[in-house]
Every structure is written in C-alpha cells, then in structure tokens.
Amino acid sequence: MEDINDEKTQQIGYILSLLGKRKKEPIFNTVLVDRDYQLENLLTMMNFKDSPYNIDNDSDLFTKTLTDQREVENSVIKIYKEFLNSSSDNYESGNGSGSGSESEGENGIGNLKKSLHLKFLKNALKPLNPAFTKLDASQTWIVFWIVNSLLLLDQDYLVKNPELNEQICLKIGFIVDYNKESKSEKEYQGIGGGVGQLGHIASTYAAIMSLSFTKRYDVWERIPRKSIYDWMLNELKQKDGSFVMSRNGEKDVRAVYCALTVGSVLNILSKKLVENTAKWIQSCQTYEGGFGGCPDNEAHGGYTYCAVASLCLLGDPKDMLNKYCNLDALVRWIVSRQYNIEGGLSGRTNKLVDSCYSHWVGSLAPFIEIAIEWKTIMSRNCLQNYILLCCQNRRYGGLRDKPLTNPDYYHTNYALCGLSVCQNVYLFNYKKFEESGRDFRAVGYCYEASGIEASDVVERFQENSVSEIHPVFGTVNGYAQEMYEFFCGVEIK
Amino acid sequence: MEAYNYTDIQCPPPESSEIELCRILYSEDYLTNMGYMRGIMSKNEYSERALALTEKIINVCAAHYTVWEYRYNIIKDGSNHNKIIKDELIWSENIILENPKNYQVWHYRQLLIIELVSKSSDDYNVEKEFELIDKSLIEDSKNYHSWTYRTWLTKHFKLYNDKNLSFINSLLKSDIRNNSAWNFRFFLLVNNPENYIEQDRKSIINGLVLQKELKFTENAIELAPQNQSSWNYLIGIYEKFNLDINNLKGLSLKYSNFEDDKISELEMQPIISSVHALELLARIYSSSKTTVDKAIRAYDLLATKYDPIRVNYWKYLSSSLNTT
Ligand SMILES: [Zn+2]
DSSP: OOOTTOHHHHHHHHHHHHHTOOOOHHHHHHHHHHSOHHHHHHHHHHHHHTSTTSOOOTTSOOOHHHHHHHHHHHHHHHHHHHHHHHHHHHHHTTOTTTOOGGGSGGGSTTSOOHHHHHHHHHGGGSOBOGGGGGGGGGHHHHHHHHHHHHHHHOTTHHHHOHHHHHHHHHHHHHHHHHHHHHSOGGGOOOOOSSTTOOOBHHHHHHHHHHHHHHTOHHHHTTSOHHHHHHHIIIIIBOTTSOBBSBTTOOBOHHHHHHHHHHHHHTTOOOTTTTTTHHHHHHTTBOTTSSBOSSTTSOOOHHHHHHHHHHHTTSSOHHHHHHHSSOHHHHHHHHHHTBOTTTOOBBSSTTOOBOTTHHHHTGGGHHHHHHHHTOSOOSOHHHHHHIIIIISBOTTTOOBOSSTTSOOOHHHHHHHHHHHHHHHEEEEEOHHHHHHTTSOGGGGGGOEEEEEOOTTTSOOOSGGGOOOOBOTTTOSBTTHHHHHHHHHHTSOOO | OOOOOOTTOOOOOOOOTTOOTTOBOOOHHHHHHHHHHHHHHHTTOOSHHHHHHHHHHHHHOTTOHHHHHHHHHHHHHOSSHHHHHHHHHHHHHHHHHHOTTOHHHHHHHHHHHHHHHHHOSSOOOGGGHHHHHHHHHHHOTTOHHHHHHHHHHHHHTTOOOHHHHHHHHHHHHHOTTOHHHHHHHHHHHHHOGGGEEEETTEEEEOHHHHHHHHHHHHHHHHHOTTOHHHHHHHHHHHHHTTOOGGGGHHHHHHHHTOOGGGTTSTTOOOOOSOHHHHHHHHHHHHTSGGGHHHHHHHHHHIIIIIOGGGHHHHHHHHHHHHHO
16 A cells, blocks of 8 residues: 555655656655645646546446546646646746746736736627627627626726726617617516517626626616516516526526526515525426426536525525525535546536536535535635636637637636636625525625635635625626615615 | 518618627628518518518527517417428427527427417327437437427426337447436436336335336446446435435445445555445445444545545535534
C-alpha cells in the first residue's frame, strides 16, 4: 500500500513524472505552499486520474456513453496538463517569487478573461447577423443573457453605460407596450419573445428581469401587472397546480418557475395563483432524486433547478424541501452531477459535463446547503477550474459548453452564474422571514450572500471574481429585490 | 409549393427599427413574410395561403411558437378535419426529424393527436406514433423531447405494452448506460397495470415481475459495475416497493470487493469495481447501530480514495451518523 500520510508528496511526484522532469522536491513544495488552490486542486484531480482508486471502467463493456465520456475527459485532461505544465515552467525559469508572469492577471490562462468577454458581449449590442433569425422568438432572452452577463462581469456596467440602459428600456418596453396597445387590457396575453408575438411566460421572465436591471421606475410603471396576473391565472394556470408556457403551449416545470419568479418581482403572487403548485412540482421528482420537466420524465438539471427554486419561492427552503421532496435523494442526485476528472457538472446521469449546468445544478447548492445545514456540499473549487480553464474562448471571448465547442450568449451567462455561486455561500435569514409573518411573497428576498473563504475556492486574483448572483432569480443580486420593493408600494393595476 | 398572392394584406408596422440592441438583420424575404403573417393574424384569416405562410416562417425559425399556435388554429378550424390533420402529421414528421430538440414541434404533434382522436370517428391507431419516436431515438437515444413525447403518448393512451418494453430493451442492449431508457423502463414498470395483482383488496406488484426486473438489473450491473444508471434503478425499485435494502448487502460487497469483517481494517483498500456499490454498502451499514463504524469507514474511503470530488458530501453523510 502506498503511504497515505503523504499525499502531497505523491502529487508532486506525479506532476514531476507528468512533466518528465526531475526536480528537487523542496523547491516544488515551497512553490506549492505559496501557490494557490487552483493549482493544488488540479494536482489532486490529475493525481486521482491515474491513481489505482480511479475506476476507469476499462474492463467494463464499452458503449457510446463511455466513448463520448472518454473523449471529453481526454480533452479536459489535455487542458489541465498544459496548464500545470506552463505553471511549472514559470517556476523553473525562476520567475520572481513563485508567480509566473504567464499566470498572473488577466493573461494567465487560469484567469477570467473579463475584458475579452465584455468585448464578446458588446458585439450583440450591434445588429446581429441573419443566422440569429432562428432566435427570432427569443429576443428578450438574448437581451437577458447579455445584460446579466455584463453585470456579472461588472456590477456597474449599466451605470457606466447609460445609453445601453436606455436601449434596454426601449427594446423591452416596445415589446411590452406593443401587446398592450394592440389588445384591450382584458385581452392582454403576456409578453412575447419579440414585437407582436404571443405572450410566453419564459419570454416574460426574460423581459421582466431585463427591465429590473434598468432601475427605471418610469418604465416599470408601464408594466401591465394586473393583466399579466390575469393572464397567468386564467390562461396559464392548470387545475393540477402546474402552468403552461403560453396559450396552447406545453406544460412543464419551467413554466412554473417563470410564473413564480415573474409573479414575485412584480409582487402579484396570490394564494389562488399557486394553489396545488407545490404538490405538482413534487410529482416531478424521479426515483433518482432529481426532477423531470413533467411527472415520469427523466431527472434533468434544468428542470431540477426550476422545481427546487420554485419550491423555494413558496416557503422557506428548509421547510419546503423537507415537505415536498425526498431531500436525501435530491442531495445525492445533485452531488452526483459533478465528475472527478472534469470537475464540471452534467445535467443527467451518464451525460457529459456542460458549463450551463454550473448554474442549473450549481445554483442548487445554496438551497440544499441551507436545507441540510451544511456549509459547502459541492467541490466549488473543481467546478471553478472547469469553468475557467475549459470553457473560456481565449481568442474572441465568451464561454462555451465544453472544450472544442463554440461560445454563445446562453453559455456565457450560465457559466458566469455558476462561477458566482462557486465564489459565494448563501444564508437564509429566518428572522427576516418571520418578521414578514412568514409571507411567501417575501420569501425570495431573505437570502444573503457572503464571499466564501479563500481556502474553499479559488480567487487567485481579483480578476476572477464576479458579481453575486441571486440563487432564486438567477440574476445579479439586488435587482429583483429593488423591483419587488418598488411594486410593494404600487397598487396592482 | 403553390404560389399565393398576399399583396392585398395590410401589414401592421414591423419592429421598431431604430432600436439597435440585439436587432436581428433579417433577410428581406423573412421580413416580408413576417409582415404578411402579422397582417393575416390580425384579421384571423384561416386559409390555405395562411397555412403556406406559416410553413415559410417555420422553415426559417422553427421555434416561432406564435406561428405554430396560429397554424394549429387554422388546422382546428378547417373543414375535412381528419384528412387535414393526417396530412399535417405527415408534414410535421420531417420538421421534427430536422429539429428534434425543438419544444414546439413535438408539442404541436401532441395537439394534433389529441385533436384527431377527440373528434375522429374512424379509429386512428395512435401506436403509429412510435415509428416516428423510435426513428428519432435511434438518431439520438437520449433526446429529452423524444422521451417526453413517448412518455406522454404511452400514458395518455395507456400503451404499456410489450412492444414498448422491447424497444427499451433494444436501446439498453446497444448502450447499457442510456439513463433515459432506464428512466422510461421505471415508468413502464410502475405504471403498467398488468404488473400488479389484487391482494386483500389492495393492488400490489406482482412478485414474479419484480424478481425478473431485479434479475435484469443485476445482469446489467455485471456488464458494467460502474454504471450509475443501473444502481439508481435498483435502489429506485427498492424504495418504490418498500423492499429491505439489507438484501443488497451481498451485491454491494461483491462489487466493492470488500470483505464484510475486514472493512474497518485500515490497510483494507482494495481496487473496487464500483463506487456505487461501496456507497450502497455504506448506506446499508449506516442503517444499523452495530455497523455504523463500518459505514463511517466506507464514507471515509469514498472521500479520500475512491470518489474525492464528493468529499464534502461523504463528510456530510458521515457526520450525520456521528451525531445520531
Ligand atoms: Zn449547455
């Protein structure tokens, strides 16, 4: 048996053999001490890869799932090894006191390329090429992904760029008003994905959240809250407690999530609107512990997020998650999404890691950590490694699903949200909730974030740090709350 | 496609073009068609040319739910209703196979089937739908939309038949790690009324069916012990039908390569065949006071040796044993 008391020695030995170089241990050891956790974690992960305890399945039956999985693992390992290589080269050349220029600041490959991502996002502020016609029914989403990403990278982005703020008001305001003016108040069908499109609850979510970023009270006042409420209640809400996405549209747990988040920030939620909803969500939990889009569907990261965040808009997380789901199974399913070699998260059992699940699954961590009263349940540092090292496009900016894919706005936003959750722990302020008289309409505004201790996660450089995200709304912290508070003082009309 | 004339249509003003933010540079064609579409929709014209127009737009933007909904209204409104819907089913098949990951196309199909069956006098054989679903699953065996539609169809028309199961078997045969297929298998097992027998006025699962299913799962584990799908399925069955998890001790020992009485010995760190087996073993140990120490040891091994990415989770499970 190997000497288990000296894991660090093993790691160093491993990395040396990996590099094919022989070095004196003490030098490397000192380096490691004042190195950061990013490197240390990668060493652990790569060390595990070749350890005898890693079940590599090689003697098992080979199938497509395993071939695909190996392919991704190999692309990730290549990146991690290159990074370790370049880091150690810097030490070798005796660059300063152990921090090589390559890995310092925004240029280091392990760091968040903020200015590059900002550049990537800013391209969308100009007209989009005709290929985007495919997203014609998702225009409010494009705006949402981009603006939320910009704010994750720079909390003050909209303050610094008032003309963009104005553009958001114009663009989204026009979509909102168009449906308002073309129909009588009574017939208002919600907010669509573009001008003149049928109301759709997901488009409505993206539109309302985008407007929340603007902090423009004059525009907020134009939102037809009463009509949106009537539409949700009369057209979307189903007897069994679920919601459909739009008139004659599909029914799944996404619709529930969008209806509840929109209802919450507009402060139009009522007991009637959410009658039976928690029960219906409960029926979507599968034998694996995660939730499907509808009862009996496979457990899936996106739907599990919608289900759990929705439950947490109906009551305090500890209470709701114990009452309306098998919490032990849920926790087990969530942590099972993280993979040993990649560090990233997958959306389903035996599927591949994908950076967007850094949010859909990663942002579930706050809820379950609160519910089970355990400080950190996932390996945040390993997830951060995956996002930073494997998912950034280093040439044009933007974040991608996995190595060898192209970045897009959707993955940029959700990878950054995931990064934010890696860097924060969340508490639920029970006292505040009690003070509201346990009013479920206030429950979304009782979360408090605090930066995580450095020993738990990498914040090598300030450049890596992104804005706090709100676990329920999936938007940069503060905006949803301000909108909710604004509407607390405005009559529903 | 027949050429229709739309020049009489008054197009409501299009997008406010002075807003630069995320403005899509549509093709001339698309803009013109969209203009006609808005005009036609504003006067609720349900016509052949309206139908043709929706197709043009769907071909460019398959996610245009507004246009899909309008198309549905045209179809519903039409005379010679059944014939139109059957044509529509054939037409939408290609759109589905070209856009298998699109919400609208599958949902549209569901609306059509409901419409056809609810108003149809002739007996439409809904099982024909499986041909399309099978085709799409052979292309992409984990496509969530195909599975959602299959689940809906099976449930709605109670098609818990052997044909359904044998397709699942063939998928699992080609990839035993296909979790979507396992999930559907679970759905069939639990929902098929033929799997239950009446006893003392209660409906309980047929023991033979259950045994067969457990055997199937154990064989699957044998083929690929590290495949989490089959372990999840096994535990899922145990929980669903309230079976005693202690019965799985032998199986979990086998694939974790531990000897029951030696797990506490520190030097005992074998090369294991399945992390999931060791996890299950730990769970079994933790259910009895006399073996809690062994459970803690197993969690410790998972955290430090076999599954380090979940170190926080294993510590959490272990600590909850310490306190109780
Ligand atoms: Zn993704």
